[in-house]
Amino acid sequence: MTELATTTPSRAVRRVPGRGRTPWSVAVVVVALLVAAPVLAVLVDVTRGSAPAWPRDLDRMVVTTLLLMLGVGVGTLVVGAGLAWLVTAYRFVGRDTMVWLLVLPLAMPAYILGFVFLSTFDEAGPVQGAVRAVLGDGAGLSVRSLPGCVVVMSLTLYPYVYLLARAAFVEQGPRTRDAARTLGAGRARTFFRVLLPLARPSLAAGLALVMMEVLTDFATVQYFGVRTVSVGVYSVWRGTYDFGSAVQLASLVLLFALAVLAGERMMRGRARFTQPGRGAPSDAVTLAGWRGGLALAACLLTLAAGFFVPVGRLAGWGVQRFASDGTASIDARFGEYLVNSVVVASLAAVVCCSLAVLIGHAVKLGGGRVVRGFAGLTTFGYAVPGAVVGIGTLLFFAAVDDLVEALGVPGGTGLLVTGSVAGILYAYAVRFLGPAYQAVDASFAKVSPSMTQSALALGAPPRRVLTRVHLPLVRPGIAVALVLVAVDAVKELPVVLLLRPFGFTTVSVWVYQLAAENFWSLAALPALLIVLLALVPVVLLFRQVRAVDEGARRGS
Amino acid sequence: MTPLGRPAVRLLGVTKTYGAVPAVDAVDLDVLDGELVTVIGPSGCGKSTVLRLIAGLERPDTGAIVLAGHEVAGPAGFVPPERRRVGLVFQDHALFPHLTVARNVAFGLDRLERGRRDARVREVLGLVRLGDLAGRYPHELSGGEQQRVALARALAPEPTVVLLDEPFSSLDETLRAQVRAELVGVLRETGTTAVLVTHDQTEALSVGDRVVVMRAGRVEQTGTPQEVFERPASRFVASFMGDADFLPAHVHPERGGALLTCEIGIVSTLPGWGGTDADVEVVLRPHEVALTAGADHATAGAGVVTDVEYHGAFVLHTVRLTSGRTLRSWQPHAVRHPVGAPVTASVVPGLTPTLLRGDRAVTSPADVAGPADGDAAPRGRSTLRS
Numbered sequence: 002m003t004e005l006a007t008t009t010p011s012r013a014v015r016r017v018p019g020r021g022r023t024p025w026s027v028a029v030v031v032v033a034l035l036v037a038a039p040v041l042a043v044l045v046d047v048t049r050g051s052a053p054a055w056p057r058d059l060d061r062m063v064v065t066t067l068l069l070m071l072g073v074g075v076g077t078l079v080v081g082a083g084l085a086w087l088v089t090a091y092r093f094v095g096r097d098t099m100v101w102l103l104v105l106p107l108a109m110p111a112y113i114l115g116f117v118f119l120s121t122f123d124e125a126g127p128v129q130g131a132v133r134a135v136l137g138d139g140a141g142l143s144v145r146s147l148p149g150c151v152v153v154m155s156l157t158l159y160p161y162v163y164l165l166a167r168a169a170f171v172e173q174g175p176r177t178r179d180a181a182r183t184l185g186a187g188r189a190r191t192f193f194r195v196l197l198p199l200a201r202p203s204l205a206a207g208l209a210l211v212m213m214e215v216l217t218d219f220a221t222v223q224y225f226g227v228r229t230v231s232v233g234v235y236s237v238w239r240g241t242y243d244f245g246s247a248v249q250l251a252s253l254v255l256l257f258a259l260a261v262l263a264g265e266r267m268m269r270g271r272a273r274f275t276q277p278g279r280g281a282p283s284d285a286v287t288l289a290g291w292r293g294g295l296a297l298a299a300c301l302l303t304l305a306a307g308f309f310v311p312v313g314r315l316a317g318w319g320v321q322r323f324a325s326d327g328t329a330s331i332d333a334r335f336g337e338y339l340v341n342s343v344v345v346a347s348l349a350a351v352v353c354c355s356l357a358v359l360i361g362h363a364v365k366l367g368g369g370r371v372v373r374g375f376a377g378l379t380t381f382g383y384a385v386p387g388a389v390v391g392i393g394t395l396l397f398f399a400a401v402d403d404l405v406e407a408l409g410v411p412g413g414t415g416l417l418v419t420g421s422v423a424g425i426l427y428a429y430a431v432r433f434l435g436p437a438y439q440a441v442d443a444s445f446a447k448v449s450p451s452m453t454q455s456a457l458a459l460g461a462p463p464r465r466v467l468t469r470v471h472l473p474l475v476r477p478g479i480a481v482a483l484v485l486v487a488v489d490a491v492k493e494l495p496v497v498l499l500l501r502p503f504g505f506t507t508v509s510v511w512v513y514q515l516a517a518e519n520f521w522s523l524a525a526l527p528a529l530l531i532v533l534l535a536l537v538p539v540v541l542l543f544r545q546v547r548a549v550d551e552g553a554r555r556g557s
Numbered sequence: 558m559t560p561l562g563r564p565a566v567r568l569l570g571v572t573k574t575y576g577a578v579p580a581v582d583a584v585d586l587d588v589l590d591g592e593l594v595t596v597i598g599p600s601g602c603g604k605s606t607v608l609r610l611i612a613g614l615e616r617p618d619t620g621a622i623v624l625a626g627h628e629v630a631g632p633a634g635f636v637p638p639e640r641r642r643v644g645l646v647f648q649d650h651a652l653f654p655h656l657t658v659a660r661n662v663a664f665g666l667d668r669l670e671r672g673r674r675d676a677r678v679r680e681v682l683g684l685v686r687l688g689d690l691a692g693r694y695p696h697e698l699s700g701g702e703q704q705r706v707a708l709a710r711a712l713a714p715e716p717t718v719v720l721l722d723e724p725f726s727s728l729d730e731t732l733r734a735q736v737r738a739e740l741v742g743v744l745r746e747t748g749t750t751a752v753l754v755t756h757d758q759t760e761a762l763s764v765g766d767r768v769v770v771m772r773a774g775r776v777e778q779t780g781t782p783q784e785v786f787e788r789p790a791s792r793f794v795a796s797f798m799g800d801a802d803f804l805p806a807h808v809h810p811e812r813g814g815a816l817l818t819c820e821i822g823i824v825s826t827l828p829g830w831g832g833t834d835a836d837v838e839v840v841l842r843p844h845e846v847a848l849t850a851g852a853d854h855a856t857a858g859a860g861v862v863t864d865v866e867y868h869g870a871f872v873l874h875t876v877r878l879t880s881g882r883t884l885r886s887w888q889p890h891a892v893r894h895p896v897g898a899p900v901t902a903s904v905v906p907g908l909t910p911t912l913l914r915g916d917r918a919v920t921s922p923a924d925v926a927g928p929a930d931g932d933a934a935p936r937g938r939s940t941l942r943s
Contacts, residue, residue: 022637367614451651451722454614455707457638458645459665460714469664473655 021368033375039393047252066229076155081162089170093293099300101546106307108535111221116516117311150225156307162207169203205268212261216386234388251392318525342507346490349429353437361445383435387495437482444478565750571620582774595765603774613638644711644719652695659691665714721753806839821858835925840911846886852899
């Protein structure tokens with residue numbers, strides 16, 4: 002071709018959304034700043050803070066945190082990536098069910114599995130009892146330890162790694178694998194030398210999610226007497242109300258979180274290896290006889306340990322108490338706590354969804370990179386550990402209080418005092434806006450820019466475009482977002498523990514308190530309720546995993 | 558409505574830059590009331606941006622846009638799309654999937670009271686002959702029907718101008734001509750002012766009252782389809798709007814005028830060019846080149862057939878001349894000169910040739926008086942199909 006072709010600019014500028022509307026764009030910026038406020042508050046406070054009053058056992062806390070992260074990282078990697086490989090590369094009886102069922106432990110919060118585990122395996126539990134009955138009174142083995150905690154957390158968190166590893170294995174498609182095999186690599190060598198390295202970015206992403214959950218938790222770890230930095234934040238704040246120290250520790254947690262993110266980047270490197278061309282592993286090996294049975298057993302064992310046995314034990318306690326006490330077994334306070342949970346969760350869901358819709362709408366109206374950047378910023382709260390969000394929220398509220406007082410309102414907003422429901426809601430919004438926006442945004446993605454622009458050109462101002470076009474079209478996403486946030490909010494423990502006002506108890510807090518005092522059978526019923534609720538989003542996930550799997554098996 | 562003949566749409570020195578690249582660069586454009594203007598150019602030439610600027614989806618960096626006598630963008634301010642009264646028709650139709658056909662069409666009529674709104678919906682659906690599908694949902698319609706609904710929806714609020722962004726490219730080949738004829742028929746019937754962006758040369762020429770050819774953000778030529786095709790203003794327009802080859806040519810002074818000759822012989826006389834003696838280039842379209850079998854290297858136009866493309870009714874021959882330059886020629890389908898055959902090319906009689914000096918067309922001796930601006934070297938075959 003002649004110079005005519007080369008002077009033609011690329012067509013990158015086409016099909017861009019319009020030029021955005023100031024009020025809506027500003028709203029996105031404000032939301033993003035509000036979401037970032039707790040983290041910013043922690044950072045600002047630390048940089049201008051006085052000499053840190055670190056707790057004496059700080060070094061041990063840091064080491065414990067590192068060991069816990071390392072242990073859970075290895076555990077989830079082995080279990081998650083291993084199972085993902087098993088169901089991708091092999092066919093065996095029950096494999097098609099296991100593919101999606103293996104996600105199930107996501108419905109089991111660690112603080113519930115934790116106390117069931119303790120009740121079963123601790124010195125007073127039935128397992129050690131049975132062992133003693135056989136071997137006589139030897140030295141009991143305490144599972145209230147770091148390894149016990151690692152086991153419990155690995156069992157509840159491995160699905161993150163499993164999901165991402167499996168997606169990576171499926172996406173690589175048969176081609177890479179076939180290429181490696183034709184080049185003479187054996188099955189094992191192909192896995193370790195080609196497929197596992199190729200899945201590295203996905204594994205890194207999965208591990209990062211796991212690490213964030215580990216950093217967020219300061220309830221489960223306390224059952225096991227594992228003092229992580231997050232526990233430090235909690236005990237310093239709730240124990241002494243020493244704000245300065247709590248902030249110092251929270252900033253340390255934040256440092257850990259940043260290290261995790263940096264680690265993820267590093268592990269991913271410059272690699273963006275996703276090879277298109279998904280398809281069934283054409284060489285998926287059928288495992289027959291005892292080998293198939295072994296594969297199935299590995300899946301079932303994981304599921305049993307992570308979900309079915311604990312649920313069975315909870316149900317057993319519940320039935321047992323009901324049989325002995327009748328309706329009196331249901332604590333009168335249960336109703337009150339349930340209402341608290343439902344109200345807070347509903348409010349959080351509505352707030353998060355409204356904000357998510359607002360952001361999605363503003364992005365659809367356009368405004369370019371700035372608006373999209375701030376919209377992305379609103380989702381990062383999910384990656385901030387609960388302790389940081391909690392302490393940051395307190396700091397932010399204190400700053401607002403000071404400001405209001407400075408403006409001449411005596412007593413300020415009165416929101417701070419020692420935590421408030423408003424604080425819990427705010428922290429929830431920060432933490433759960435991410436998943437809410439992702440769900441809503443998935444629906445918004447189906448609304449083409451031309452549809453929004455047509456509506457505008459037909460004389461509809463942005464507000465009418467929202468109510469008449471965008472809202473009806475993103476309803477499915479809103480429904481998913483409401484469910485996700487509500488369930489997450491009911492399950493959520495660290496933020497409530499940290500921020501709840503005196504006398505305000507939710508179901509999750511109640512379970513934790515009962516379990517912490519070894520009233521396991523009392524905790525069974527509310528714990529079951531939480532697991533049941535948590536099943537709802539997991540079932541949504543089932544459908545997704547199954548669809549991908551069926552698509553993959555049909556393809557190629 | 559604007560009185561006939563006044564521009565319904567007017568762009569005055571409009572520039573829009575994305576980053577460092579001007580997508581639209583100092584564009585002036587008038588669209589008269591009731592006129593259908595097509596805007597054509599290669600990908601990324603800024604044609605869609607022009608549409609988005611008129612619609613108010615983009616704000617110009619400089620310049621002004623006037624719709625029906627009111628400035629909607631410029632120094633005085635900026636009117637958002639919802640207050641501009643423009644109709645938009647997109648390639649993907651962009652119908653609201655959750656609304657029926659009737660409610661899609663009624664979307665822009667919310668300021669009318671119910672009775673008049675229903676009447677208007679029936680009226681425009683009648684125009685596009687979809688009255689009986691009013692209760693259907695968009696996904697229950699064929700692609701062509703969806704496009705007609707999109708037009709009906711855009712027409713319903715009686716906009717100043719309807720803007721169509723490659724409205725037919727999503728339709729398959731067989732459907733396209735029919736839907737295009739129907740839509741253009743409706744636009745003409747209603748006397749609607751319209752701007753249609755396309756990358757299809759045939760479409761631009763056959764549909765538009767006027768054609769605007771754009772390149773790299775600038776308007777290269779504006780004119781009737783005949784003007785744009787027969788008297789292209791530049792090398793780019795000549796090669797973009799149809800196939801064209803370029804040969805060096807010379808204007809000889811002759812008694813009572815001038816004579817234009819090139820490698821394949823006499824092209825034509827040039828009345829009014831009396832006494833001119835200048836080097837130029839001549840634009841030759843394949844239908845303007847005649848071929849006869851056999852070649853004598855002593856005569857002008859001797860060459861060898863290097864390629865034969867059978868197109869059905871016509872056969873496109875590519876000929877390499879003695880100089881090494883190539884020319885293309887349409888021949889009736891009964892005429893076949895096999896590859897390798899010697900042929901003699903000549904210019905069909907009665908041609909009014911387009912002459913180039915540098916990259917611009919020249920129309921009078923005054924244009925060739927000075928030295929050629931830019932590179933006058935022949936470029937041979939220079940075609941761009943988008």
